[in-house]
Amino acid sequence: MGQSLEQDITTDLRVLETHLDGMLNRVLHNSLTLKRLQSFEMRLLGLSSLAEMIEFILGEAKALFDLDVISLCLIDAKNEIAGYLEVDNYNYRDREGLFLASSEWQLRHSFGLSDQPFLGSYQTTVCEKFFSESNQQKPASVVIAPLIRRDRYLGSLNLGSYHNERFIQGMATDFVEHIASVISICLENNLNVETMRRTSLVDPLTGVNNRRFLEQRIEEELDRSQRNREPLSCLFLDIDFFKRINDGFGHQAGDHVLAVVASIIKKLLRNNDVLARYGGEEFVALLSQSDESTASEIAERIRLSIANLQVEYGDQSIPVTISIGVATYQPSLSQKKPVTEIALQLVQTADAALYEAKRKGRNRVENGGLVLVVEPD
DSSP, X not given: OXXXXXXXXXXXXXXXXXXXXXXXXXXXXXXXXXXXXXXXXHHHHTOXXXXXXXXXXXXXXXXXXXXXXXXXXXXXXXXXXXXHHXXXXXXXXXXXXXXXXXXXXXXXXXXXXXXXXXEEEOOHHHHGGGSOOSXXXXXXXXXXXXXXXXXXXXXXXXXXXXXXXXXXXXXXXXXXXXXXXXXXXXHHHHHHHHHHHHHHHBOTTTSSEEHHHHHHHHHHHHHHHHHHTOOEEEEEEEETTHHXXXXXXXXXXXXXXXXXXXXXXHHTSOTTSEEEEEETTEEEEEEETOOHHHHHHHHHHHHHHHHTOEEEETTEEEEOOEEEEEEEEOOOTTOOOOHHHHHHHHHHHHHHHHHHHHHTTSSSEEEEEEOOOOOOO
């Protein structure tokens, strides 16, 4: 009898020990998860741009939270997010795991008009639009958490695991909802900052960047040119006889001509090129990785497209031509001149070439050649 009681006590102690070990392991796991979450939040809050935020979530959160698959869907009904990312030279189109949706209906329909996360086994009808279409393995269990701020759907955070039991229906979602809430706040803040930045750096009439933006960006482009040892070309563009257009057709017609010309120039440039309204009827374009020959070809293409244009305004048809000056900077190992000085010299060389195009009769392209950076003795 005594031996049986002793065995029962021993068994009970082992069960208690196992239970306590399990509790301790859960406490340690929860503590580690909390530390990871705090680290994630602090780093997320410290990011200064939308592009950095997206890259951090997709690039580092996956390893931080031991996920097999992660994706981010953002609602971009007006193509504003795409525009912000293009300005920052972020290749959002090819970024694995990033989706830009044209409307919030996709999300509202998927969540059944609910604000709660979808959690459970991967269901193709619900989940396929939230995960990559590449050949990677589809997750077995998922969490699709809506990103909502002030009753506005901003997108969704989508987490996936190759294990069936990682995310199951009925599991507590407090942790995921907390992460989604933090990301929603950061996303809203970054979008507000990008909007303010765009407002201050975009010409409201033409919709292209303004001179302030150009002055910031040209130094970045020159830095990149020097690092990569690749040419950077500058086009200085000026609408011919613009005062005659204003005087003959009216200032509103002149504004319309400016907007149309800016649109045509932008369409003929690449996404990573920079176009800015320099002032009045003048525009400046920066063409990365473009040598003299390429820049002159692009300039001629722009000139010809505008020369063949008749801008319609009301019942008026307005003929427009443009003159363009071209200059190219080719970095070398021996050059150590500050980029601020090189930027000024590059724009001035293109401007001088534009003046020559005007002097020779307008509606033409003049190449000012390479910018020669003279080092001090």
